[in-house]
Amino acid sequence: MDYAGRLSAHLPLATRLLVIKADGSLLVHSDGGSYKPLNWMSPPCTFAVSEPDDVQTDAGATEIWTVTHTKTSDRLIVSVHEVLHDSSHELGIDPGLQKDGVEAHLQKLLAEQLGLLGDGHTLVRREYMTAIGPVDILARDGDGRSVAIELKRRGDIDGVEQLTRYLELMNRDPLLSPVTGVFAAQEIKPQARTLAEDRGIRCLVLDYDAMKGVDSGVPTLF
Amino acid sequence: MRFQANRDVLSEAVSFTVKLLPQRTTLPILSGVLISTTDDGISLSAFDYEVSAQTQISAAVEEPGRVLVSGRLLAEIASKLPNAPVSFATDDNRIVVTCGSASFTLLSMPVEEYPTLPQIEGESGLVPADEFSEAVAQVAVAASRDDVTPVITGVQLEISQNRLSLVATDRYRVAVREIDWDGSVGRSEPSTALIPARTLQEIGKTFGHNGNIQVTLVAKDDRELIAFTAEKKTVTSLLIKGNFPPVKRLFPETVENYAVINTADLIEATRRVSLVLEREAALRFTFNVDGLTLEAIGSEQAQASESVEALVTGDDTVVSLKPQFLLDGLSAVHSEFVRISFTKTDNPNKPGPVLVTSQTSKEQAGSDSYRYLLQPNLLLR
Numbered sequence: 001m002d003y004a005g006r007l008s009a010h011l012p013l014a015t016r017l018l019v020i021k022a023d024g025s026l027l028v029h030s031d032g033g034s035y036k037p038l039n040w041m042s043p044p045c046t047f048a049v050s051e052p053d054d055v056q057t058d059a060g061a062t063e064i065w066t067v068t069h070t071k072t073s074d075r076l077i078v079s080v081h082e083v084l085h086d087s088s089h090e091l092g093i094d095p096g097l098q099k100d101g102v103e104a105h106l107q108k109l110l111a112e113q114l115g116l117l118g119d120g121h122t123l124v125r126r127e128y129m130t131a132i133g134p135v136d137i138l139a140r141d142g143d144g145r146s147v148a149i150e151l152k153r154r155g156d157i158d159g160v161e162q163l164t165r166y167l168e169l170m171n172r173d174p175l176l177s178p179v180t181g182v183f184a185a186q187e188i189k190p191q192a193r194t195l196a197e198d199r200g201i202r203c204l205v206l207d208y209d210a211m212k213g214v215d216s217g218v219p220t221l222f
Numbered sequence: 223m224r225f226q227a228n229r230d231v232l233s234e235a236v237s238f239t240v241k242l243l244p245q246r247t248t249l250p251i252l253s254g255v256l257i258s259t260t261d262d263g264i265s266l267s268a269f270d271y272e273v274s275a276q277t278q279i280s281a282a283v284e285e286p287g288r289v290l291v292s293g294r295l296l297a298e299i300a301s302k303l304p305n306a307p308v309s310f311a312t313d314d315n316r317i318v319v320t321c322g323s324a325s326f327t328l329l330s331m332p333v334e335e336y337p338t339l340p341q342i343e344g345e346s347g348l349v350p351a352d353e354f355s356e357a358v359a360q361v362a363v364a365a366s367r368d369d370v371t372p373v374i375t376g377v378q379l380e381i382s383q384n385r386l387s388l389v390a391t392d393r394y395r396v397a398v399r400e401i402d403w404d405g406s407v408g409r410s411e412p413s414t415a416l417i418p419a420r421t422l423q424e425i426g427k428t429f430g431h432n433g434n435i436q437v438t439l440v441a442k443d444d445r446e447l448i449a450f451t452a453e454k455k456t457v458t459s460l461l462i463k464g465n466f467p468p469v470k471r472l473f474p475e476t477v478e479n480y481a482v483i484n485t486a487d488l489i490e491a492t493r494r495v496s497l498v499l500e501r502e503a504a505l506r507f508t509f510n511v512d513g514l515t516l517e518a519i520g521s522e523q524a525q526a527s528e529s530v531e532a533l534v535t536g537d538d539t540v541v542s543l544k545p546q547f548l549l550d551g552l553s554a555v556h557s558e559f560v561r562i563s564f565t566k567t568d569n570p571n572k573p574g575p576v577l578v579t580s581q582t583s584k585e586q587a588g589s590d591s592y593r594y595l596l597q598p599n600l601l602l603r
Binding site: 188194195198203205206207210217218219220221222 | 246248368369370391393394395396467469472571572573575595597598599600
């Protein structure tokens with residue numbers, strides 16, 4: 001296997017897993033290294049199969065695959081000696097990665113358990129829409145003042161910045177103002193906590209298991 | 223401003239003042255120590271809106287004034303100065319510190335922007351410093367370190383008549399200690415205060431050898447704080463808001479089933495046997511007529527067991543306890559023997575709590591009021 005173009009690389013003859021994707025890309029994997037291919041050609045590229053010449057046939061090749069990048073003319077040339085297994089599958093439409101499953105669940109649970117914020121808190125609505133995006137939860141505290149809650153799995157500086165932007169905008173609304181902020185997460189980084197508290201935003205650490213009602217298995221006194 | 227002070231006195235005062243300051247602060251002036259001259263010396267103070275520390279030392283003041291200077295830097299300098307009187311003098315916005323042949327120039331920070339320290343007025347009482355310090359060390363270890371429940375990250379102080387009780391819990395154990403409270407200097411109505419455990423631990427260490435500590439509860443503009451004063455040193459801390467769970471009622475009124483064991487023997491055996499345990503795993507304690515047997519199931523690679531002499535009264539009992547939690551209680555009883563009492567329960571999914579108290583001899587219960595209640599784990603076999 002040879003890569004020619006902006007850089008040259010050679011992979012010696014060995015048993016490999018080759019993945020050809022519908023976008024035309026080719027990835028060469030070994031039995032290890034997790035998701036990382038040993039070599040690859042990214043799209044846009046063209047794929048061509050040709051007969052080996054005499055020298056290549058003498059070396060044992062039965063097919064030559066050439067993947068050429070359309071823009072840079074980089075080429076990945078594969079000398080196929082033996083095919084152990086060949087199959088083709090249609091994967092259909094990719095539903096995408098659902099990263100925020102826990103965050104959405106936390107939002108639902110916290111909206112149901114607003115008592116965690118303090119006594120007397122009531123829900124106004126989840127996903128309260130502002131001009132720059134939705135605030136996770138808008139609530140009112142015991143005295144009827146607005147509370148904007150930003151929920152994260154891991155609370156870092158970015159989350160605090162996000163909540164700060166929402167708060168600034170919401171405080172311009174005479175019907176909502178004054179709005180205080182609560183930054184709620186399963187874990188809050190010390191730097192994020194410092195920044196939040198400096199801006200007058202309250203930090204709330206959530207116990208996801210306890211909110212779900214999952215017993216840790218270790219008995220407690222109360 | 224110009225003054226001269228004793229090197230050791232100054233160094234001790236500076237290190238006391240900066241001890242409770244946070245490592246990093248969002249307001250740089252809060253990392254400073256405020257030095258101001260008084261009638262007969264100087265006062266040093268530090269404040270970060272949560273905690274404040276203030277002390278007064280005698281010094282020869284030649285010119286009155288106030289300066290704010292980096293606390294940590296001053297503490298390091300003061301601890302390394304040669305053995306000679308230290309003199310401070312301001313020169314524009316600089317402070318010149320001279321001691322023997324050494325001389326330092328430090329930049330001063332704007333005094334005008336520094337916040338005013340909390341005023342201490344309110345109901346107060348006196349506690350013996352050594353007893354208070356011991357009580358804090360015994361109790362604070364049981365406080366929770368989990369931010370999910372901020373209320374129990376503090377130590378609860380409960381004042382009633384002539385007793386002060388300290389309570390801490392992390393839901394797996396509860397530690398309680400009562401000490402004398404002399405409320406004759408002020409009013410002594412029953413009241414409570416919830417103080418961050420870490421701050422209280424530092425206070426306990428600082429005031430350990432100072433005779434009596436004056437404790438004052440200050441309530442002003444809905445900011446509640448507590449002040450500790452002894453020998454011209456004062457520390458204040460904001461209180462944690464919220465209601466501390468009523469954990470004292472978890473303690474059993476009477477127990478008939480208990481074992482008395484030599485404390486040091488049990489501590490050593492627990493440490494030894496728990497070596498083979500995986501993290502978070504519990505030790506199995508079997509109490510019967512032959513004494514106590516400790517067993518660590520451990521992993522496939524290692525198991526351990528050890529027997530300790532124990533005087534068991536009542537039924538044979540088997541409990542599963544987390545070694546570190548038991549050790550925290552055992553290390554705090556401060557007596558030659560320890561009494562481990564077992565409570566009964568009707569709940570099959572939750573073993574009855576175990577009570578650790580002091581015992582001066584095999585027969586005689588300890589005189590102090592330290593009690594440590596520990597929830598055992600479920601027995602696995």
